[in-house]
Amino acid sequence: MKKKVLIGLLGPSLDMGTKSTRWEKWRPSVALCMHEDLAFDRYELLSQKRFSILCDTVVTDIETVSPETQINHHHIEWRDPWNFVEVYSALYEFSRNYDFKEDEEYYINITTGTHVAQICLFLLTESYHFPAQLIQSSPSHKKHKNVAGTYSIIDLDLSQYDKLANRFKAEAIESYELLKSGIKTQDLKFNQLIERIEKVCLRSSAPLLLTGPTGAGKSHLASRIFELRQQKRQLKGNFVEVNCATLRGDAAMSTLFGHKKGSFTGASSDRPGLLKEADGGLLFLDEIGELGLDEQAMLLRALEDKSFLPLGADSLASSDFQLICGTNRELYEAVEEGRFREDLLARINIWNFKLPGLKDRQSDIEPNIDHELQKFAEDSGTLMRFTKEARKNYLDFATSADGEWKGNFRDLNASIHRMATLADSSRIGKELAEDEISQLKHQWNNRNINKEDRILKELFSPDFIEEIDPFDLPQLANVVKTCRESKNLSEAGRKLFCVSRKNKKVPNDADRLRKYLARFELTWQDIYPN
Known part of the structure; x- marks a missing residue:
């Protein structure tokens, strides 16, 4: 049978008492040795030198109540008992230097000491620096005096606490x-x-x-x-x-x-x-x-x-x-x-x-549609739903290449709000959904056209723009935009020819871009407006 070894700190407050009346109160360091069902073979008592008188009294009293328990006294020092680093370091050094044996069973008393000391003992036990179980004692709550009090052993195997983990x-x-x-x-x-x-x-x-x-x-x-x-x-x-x-x-x-x-x-x-x-x-x-x-x-x-x-x-x-x-x-x-x-x-x-834009989160468009409908219901008091066909048509559009969602969730919020407001019943029908799809396409297309128009009108006269094929206008606008977002001609060329340049042994991005701009009588210096 393994020997039982108790390791604990002297409690300067709770263990206090030198007169004969001390036997009338619960003192944790002594009380743990007063239980018939818990006999310790050895007690490793830790204390600071300034409490030596109290420590001698506690050792004597433990020997009185449990003469079979061998008591070893260890001096352990820190200047500030509330300094976490000091206390942890001292207890850590004790754990490193103590000779733990395989044939002994260890218990760490976390009843005494400051809250800091108790936390440090817990951490050192949880990390297995002390290969032990935690034990905590408390005074009896019964009407008749029981100076031995009660005790409980704390198992640190958290796998047993499924409810706690689930919480x-x-x-x-x-x-x-x-x-x-x-x-x-x-x-x-x-x-x-x-x-x-x-x-x-x-x-x-x-x-x-x-x-x-x-x-x-x-x-x-x-x-x-x-x-x-x-x-x-x-x-x-x-x-x-x-x-x-x-x-x-x-x-x-x-x-x-x-x-x-x-x-x-x-x-x-x-x-x-x-x-x-x-x-x-x-x-x-x-x-x-x-x-x-x-x-x-x-x-x-x-x-x-x-x-x-x-x-x-x-x-x-x-x-x-x-x-x-x-x-x-x-x-x-x-x-x-x-x-x-x-x-x-x-x-x-x-x-x-x-945060990604809505177009880059296509699988999240449907749950966000439901969220917007729920918000509308909370604000208006009217619960709205799509008909099956309308929902499919709208969702197919929303998740397709045509669903640009330039304004991201603001566009989606406005779109759902319009349809829910215009619906005559609690259902958004196919016709209303198709009208909304058309409106979104027109809205986004106008944004694209207006942006292209602004860029090209800064560079060319209306007569010159009329001489450019409609096929070339969006491409030219995108090239100018990319140039304005780049530091120099080479950087812009790398962005614009990022795919085709991989197949060239010697990329000539700047020269290719310069020749493209020359087709429209443009130079790099022309691109930046005054």
């Missing part, structure tokens, strides 16, 4: 579903993205940067992240959202950082600003790439120092907020062009998540 799993799923607004999305990459965001937003308070096309759901996701963090008691303040594209001049500074009365014309009273309003909460700066350089500098200081200077103020204001930024622009290009601060980008780009 944590259910909480994780709940958080994950919250970020998806309860939509049963099917796109694997998107679901993996949301899982990662869920982990990060609960484990880190560092800024998040949400990128992706307009209408991809950045603002909506930011508000869901706020709700999740609020549920987990990570935030106590408000959710504050602002579109930086709407901020210009003094109004931008005032809106974000506040102002004092009289700091500029029209400042008739003090204004705290949105950063102050977000104190203890979450600030979402959408279209962060549109923020002015002066505001960027102030924002960087507010992030690093939790303080900023309102317009016209003599003293700093403070705000401890969490930050999410959104953009549909390439911020690294903006840095190279001098429109965005590199140090601010480094600060807000700790976590970067790119």
